[in-house]
Amino acid sequence: MSIFSPSQYICFKLSRAMRKVQRYYEVNLAPLEITTVQFYVLSSLWETNGVKFKELAQKLSMDGATLTGILDRLERQGFVTREDDPEDRRSLLVFLADKAKLHRDEFRRLAETLDNEIRDQFSSGEFATLTRVLDQIGKS
Amino acid sequence: MSIFSPSQYICFKLSRAMRKVQRYYEVNLAPLEITTVQFYVLSSLWETNGVKFKELAQKLSMDGATLTGILDRLERQGFVTREDDPEDRRSLLVFLADKAKLHRDEFRRLAETLDNEIRDQFSSGEFATLTRVLDQIGKS
DNA sequence: CCCCTTTTGTTTGTATACGAATATTTTAGT
DNA sequence: ACTAAAATATTCGTATACAAACAAAAGGGG
Incomplete structure (x- = not known):
């Protein structure tokens, strides 16, 4: 090289x-009918529903301007709703809509299958190092 | 989690x-005044100048439609030129312009510095595993 | 209470990234 | 040689990604 x-x-x-x-x-x-990044947003909401916009962006290590667009598309497709935060009129809360709740297990099964196909290409030691290094870089 | x-x-x-x-x-x-992806394109041309468009896209594992836009911007800034391929009128060859030749070492020094700052966060064993795994995924 | 600063989310502009459709050219089959 | 198929690069549409500018609201000091 x-x-x-x-x-x-x-x-x-x-x-x-x-x-x-x-x-x-x-x-x-x-x-x-969902993208990978949109799936991550739903995953975070399945973990904690009704979260502040800013908190959601931080959990996803995502710029707020990017999340605005992704929520626009998820809302248009009926996966999530934005609601006013009663404690702060600047802020808003993001909730799962019924469509996202209904398909939760279906979506997760597929994502886990895809993930395992990557995982199976490596030894458990290699994979452990990979995740440790990626997490350290990602959390910096 | x-x-x-x-x-x-x-x-x-x-x-x-x-x-x-x-x-x-x-x-x-x-x-x-250059982006990370544009730097990769120049790196590939510093390695082999005057390469076919398609070959360049393959070396960068990049979609042709993406490379078209990147070359548009690199050409507008005077870093590269597109020229007709005398052997195939469908094809085109990509060449470095003087501006890219002049700044080659300056660009590379900075990129190596940035790379080393990532590298130094890990042991050589961790880094070797990381690169091996990423290369295997990337070449699949 | 008033003003200045900070915080919050959106909008705008630019740059990837890629599928799909397209125009041009080459190749392959007959 | 002719035609169908394949290859090449571009264009278009959509979706991230993020900096910068923005509007609205909250907080803080006087």
Whole structure:
């Protein structure tokens, strides 16, 4: 590998791997009419429903401007609702709509299947190191 | 961690880590008026100049439609040129312009500095596992 | 109570990222 | 040589991603 190859950079390796995995998710989630990122938002709401917008963005390590657009599309499709925060008129709370509650187990089964297909390519030690390193980078 | 947390999914971990690292790159590359992805394109051309469009897209594991836009911006800024492929009128060749040749070492020094700052957070064993796993996923 | 600062979410502009449709050209089969 | 199929790059539409500017509301100091 030449010293000029982009693949020498860890950022490129991360980006390439992430795009491969995410594209695989997208293709398989498409029949459910949901994107990978939208699935993450629903996952967070399945964990804690009725959460503040800002808190949701922080849990997803996502910029607020990005989350606004994703919630627009999830709301249009009937997966979530925005409601006023009675304690702070600047803030809003995000709730799951019935459609998201109904399909929860179906969505999760598929996502776990996809995740296991990645996991099975590696030893448990490799995978443990991978998750530890990614978590450390991600939480920095 | 609840079984509904998005951070249980390896795809989410990858995405979050990639966004953190890439944002760090973007901030530091901004004074050079170049993005992280544009830097990867130049890196590939520093390795092999005058390469076919399709070949370049494959080296970068990038969709052709994405590369078209990136080359538009690199060409507008005077970093690369597109030229006709004399062997195939459908194809085109991508060349470095003088501006990219001039700043090559400056760009590379900065990118290596950023990369080393990530690398130094981990043991050499952890980093070796990380790169091996990311390469395997990325080349699949 | 008033003003200044901070916080919160949206909007706007730009840059990836990619599927689908398209125009042009090449290749392959007959 | 002719035609159908394949290959190549672009364009279009949609979805992230994020910086910067913005409007509305809350907080804090006087």
